[in-house]
Amino acid sequence: xxxxxxxxxxxxxxxxxxxxxxxxxxxxxxxxxxxxxxxxxxxxxxxxxxxxxxxxxxxxxxxxxxxxxxxxxxxxxxxxxxxxxxxxxxxxxxxxxxxxxxxxxxxxxxxxxxxxxxxxxxxxxxxxxxxxxxxxxxxxxxxxxxxxxxxxxxxxxxxxxxxxxxxxxxxxxxxxxxxxxxxxxxxxxxxxxxxxxxxxxxxxxxxxxxxxxxxxxxxxxxxxxxxxxxxxxxxxxxxxxxxxxxxxxxxxxxxxxxxxxxxxxxxxxxxxxxxxxxxxxxxxxxxxxxxxxxxxxxxxxxxxxxxxxxxxxxxxxxxxxxxxxxxxxxxxxxxxxxxxxx
Numbered sequence: 001x002x003x004x005x006x007x008x009x010x011x012x013x014x015x016x017x018x019x020x021x022x023x024x025x026x027x028x029x030x031x032x033x034x035x036x037x038x039x040x041x042x043x044x045x046x047x048x049x050x051x052x053x054x055x056x057x058x059x060x061x062x063x064x065x066x067x068x069x070x071x072x073x074x075x076x077x078x079x080x081x082x083x084x085x086x087x088x089x090x091x092x093x094x095x096x097x098x099x100x101x102x103x104x105x106x107x108x109x110x111x112x113x114x115x116x117x118x119x120x121x122x123x124x125x126x127x128x129x130x131x132x133x134x135x136x137x138x139x140x141x142x143x144x145x146x147x148x149x150x151x152x153x154x155x156x157x158x159x160x161x162x163x164x165x166x167x168x169x170x171x172x173x174x175x176x177x178x179x180x181x182x183x184x185x186x187x188x189x190x191x192x193x194x195x196x197x198x199x200x201x202x203x204x205x206x207x208x209x210x211x212x213x214x215x216x217x218x219x220x221x222x223x224x225x226x227x228x229x230x231x232x233x234x235x236x237x238x239x240x241x242x243x244x245x246x247x248x249x250x251x252x253x254x255x256x257x258x259x260x261x262x263x264x265x266x267x268x269x270x271x272x273x274x275x276x277x278x279x280x281x282x283x284x285x286x287x288x289x290x291x292x293x294x295x296x297x298x299x300x301x302x303x304x305x306x307x308x309x310x311x312x313x314x315x316x317x318x319x320x321x322x323x324x325x326x327x328x329x330x331x332x333x334x335x336x337x338x339x340x341x342x
Contacts, residue, residue, distance in 0.1 A: 004327045005306040009172075009201035009255070009281060009320040015248075018203060018240040027235035030056070031225070037235030041242050045209040048245060049173075049194055050185035053217035054209050056238060057229050060171045061090045063195030063208040065097045066227060067167045068134065070220045071193070074099035076133025079120050081107040084138045085169055097227065101130055110141030114154040121162050135159055138169040139187055140176040144282035144316075149180065152190040165192040171200055171208075174249040175280040179256060192216070201255060201281060201320050202244035206237045248321070255281035258319040258328060265332040271339065281319045289339055296338055303334045 005011045014022070028034030042054040057063050064086050068078060078094065080086060082104035086094065094100050105116045112135075122132045135155065139147040159166050168191040170176070170184075177184040188194045193212035198204035210220060224230060231237070259281045266272045266285055276284040287296075293309060300307055308316060317331075 001304060003304050003306045004323065004331060006317040006319070006323065006331065007306050007308045008318050010197075010199055011306075012199070012201060012203045012320050012322060014205050014240050015203050015243070015321075018205075018243050021239040021243055022236050025235045025239035027233040029232050030234045031230040031232060035233060035235045035238070037242070038238040041238040041245070042209065044242060044245050045196075046211050048184060049188040049196075049211050051188065051194070051211040052214045054211040055217050055220050055224060056231070056234060056241070057208050057210060057224060058206060058231065060085070060169075060195060060197045060200070060208045061093065062227065062229055063197075063210040064090060064136075064167070064169050065093045066210055066220055066223055066229070067193050067195060067212075068094055068098040068100055068136075069223045069227070070216060071165050071167060072098050072100050072133035073131070075101070075130055077101045077103050077122065077130040078134045078136055079103050079105065079117055079132060080136035081105055081110065081112050081138065083107055083110065083141075083143065084136065085142050085171065086136055086138075088142070100133060110138065110143050110145045111147050111151045112137065112155060114151065114158055117155055118158045118161075121158070121164060123162065132162070132164050135164055135166045136169060137166060137191065138171075140172040140179070140280050142171075144276050144278065144280055144284060146176045146179040146279045149182070149186060149190075152187065156190040167191060168194045170194045170196040172197070172280065175201065175252055175256070178249075178252045179279050198241040198244045201252060202248040203321050204237070204240040204244040204248075207241050209241075251321070252281070255319045255321070255323070258323060258325060259283050259317075261325060262317060262319060262328045262331070265328060266335070269332070269336055269339075272335075275314060283317045283319075284314050285317075286314055287339075289342070291339070291342060299338045300331075300334060305331055305334060
């Protein structure tokens with residue numbers, strides 16, 4: 001059975017073009033630097049984001065944690081938002097892998113207040129204090145919002161003042177660039193390193209990239225080995241990633257338009273309230289009726305629709321390449337059918 005899957009844009013399957021490219025990919029041993037397809041993907045990623053070099057890794061969490069592991073010394077402190085992916089959805093890996101302390105700041109709908117960042121930086125050497133090793137940003141944010149460039153610019157100025165590097169969790173940086181109508185380099189230029197996913201909305205089956213300076217990536221290669229991320233003949237995966245970067249990122253506006261359409265159709269039902277402005281491909285909403293959440297989820301599943309349970313009463317539906325307007329109409333129809341019968 002083919003499902004309409006709104007759980008995340010991570011559920012995107014490879015296109016037919018990707019499958020053919022993967023089957024025919026030229027490969028070598030990437031740990032030795034011999035895989036030509038991986039090398040091409042890494043050069044392409046670095047060029048797109050205006051950085052010197054890049055490294056291919058298995059996942060977005062891997063890329064973020066490799067960045068912390070590379071930028072920081074054990075016992076350093078990392079300043080970041082309390083609602084970012086590194087804090088909320090990476091299983092406490094920063095303490096296990098990099099051995100760092102996370103110093104979180106309450107964000108303004110995902111944006112780090114620059115004055116709070118400056119306040120939290122450890123400005124003097126003191127036997128009692130950890131050193132500030134890194135500032136982490138996120139764009140697009142996992143709450144579906146796009147952070148304005150002016151915010152990044154101000155934080156960059158503060159980071160330079162205290163000589164602290166910046167890492168960007170850019171898992172959906174191409175969604176952010178699409179929403180802001182700018183080149184992704186314009187986001188990346190305010191950071192020292194950027195991670196981004198090939199498997200979130202871009203249809204590649206596996207993989208993320210970490211980009212930065214040549215020196216940073218050289219160090220990261222050994223750290224990747226330590227983390228078990230040397231993937232040998234990974235060109236089979238990288239072939240799909242090349243298509244993701246050369247083609248799939250340019251169609252993300254369609255997913256954004258479909259998300260706005262979905263939000264509009266849900267609100268037309270009268271008992272659903274969209275609680276976040278739809279800026280990328282995510283719709284966050286509350287249902288203002290008394291109902292059993294599991295029963296609703298099961299009803300949609302029986303009708304060929306997959307969704308995640310709500311978090312704190314808020315549902316998230318995510319559009320992507322495999323979600324078309326007819327699918328949205330069907331989801332809204334089945335949602336209304338469930339509540340009408342209630």
